[in-house]
Amino acid sequence: MKKPKSLASLGIAAAMLLLVLTSCKNAPAPNGIEPPLAVVSEPFRVTAGDIVEVAIVDDPVAEGITQDTVGILDSPADIAQFVTLIDSSPPLNSDATADFYRIAVLTKKDGTELSLEFGGQGLFFKDMASNVFYTLHPKSKQDELRRLVERAEGKGHESGFGASLPADVEGTHYGYVAWIDHGTDASLLLLRDPGELDWATASEEDVLRQANYDPAAAWYRLDAGLLSTLERGQVVAITADNEQLDSKPPIRYGLSLTLLDH
Numbered sequence: 001m002k003k004p005k006s007l008a009s010l011g012i013a014a015a016m017l018l019l020v021l022t023s024c025k026n027a028p029a030p031n032g033i034e035p036p037l038a039v040v041s042e043p044f045r046v047t048a049g050d051i052v053e054v055a056i057v058d059d060p061v062a063e064g065i066t067q068d069t070v071g072i073l074d075s076p077a078d079i080a081q082f083v084t085l086i087d088s089s090p091p092l093n094s095d096a097t098a099d100f101y102r103i104a105v106l107t108k109k110d111g112t113e114l115s116l117e118f119g120g121q122g123l124f125f126k127d128m129a130s131n132v133f134y135t136l137h138p139k140s141k142q143d144e145l146r147r148l149v150e151r152a153e154g155k156g157h158e159s160g161f162g163a164s165l166p167a168d169v170e171g172t173h174y175g176y177v178a179w180i181d182h183g184t185d186a187s188l189l190l191l192r193d194p195g196e197l198d199w200a201t202a203s204e205e206d207v208l209r210q211a212n213y214d215p216a217a218a219w220y221r222l223d224a225g226l227l228s229t230l231e232r233g234q235v236v237a238i239t240a241d242n243e244q245l246d247s248k249p250p251i252r253y254g255l256s257l258t259l260l261d262h
Contacts, residue, residue, distance in 0.1 A: 071152030077193035089134035186224035192216035199233035
């Protein structure tokens with residue numbers, strides 16, 4: 001007659017063991033960064049054209065902590081640069097235990113938000129909706145992301161250059177002389193957003209890399225004599241023909257150039 005009681009005791013013990021194992025599995029890792037809950041194989045995907053703003057938050061989501069927005073990326077060039085750094089990031093299918101870095105809240109054109117929690121000084125991030133972790137690849141992207149975040153927070157190089165320039169009008173383009181090519185096809189590269197470029201030390205590779213993040217970047221073919229009077233970093237207005245050659249950045253034929261005080 002005691003057999004049913006023994007079976008009942010065994011069932012209770014098994015249920016308690018299952019509860020303990022489940023609690024251990026769901027417990028957060030140290031420092032508030034949780035391990036991934038599911039193994040995934042697809043990289044992280046996001047499109048710059050869908051994003052209108054990236055807000056930088058410097059506090060984790062936790063009871064008793066007030067989150068403050070400490071930086072904003074809202075220029076097309078800055079948004080494109082940020083998205084380029086995180087798009088196609090491979091999943092991190094291992095424990096990610098590291099100090100909190102920042103939260104980036106990406107606002108989409110439809111008003112919805114995508115929140116990413118960065119850890120490891122920006123080396124990896126978690127999609128807070130799916131709780132899936134991703135890591136920046138190659139690792140060199142970590143330094144670039146931190147520079148961009150610091151600039152957004154006003155701690156590094158002054159940001160928002162393009163916002164202080166006059167708006168382009170039909171046939172007239174405003175920007176910074178970023179690179180001058182005195183070769184056969186004399187031309188200059190005009191950037192509306194130079195980012196963190198140091199005109200005194202930036203190489204052609206540095207300038208072309210920044211041009212990839214600046215949707216307004218373009219080459220302008222101009223008179224060689226006129227180009228010889230210019231210096232990098234100067235602000236100019238260029239009137240150009242509507243025709244342009246298909247390249248990245250595009251190539252346009254400049255008709256006139258005006259040096260601006262800025």
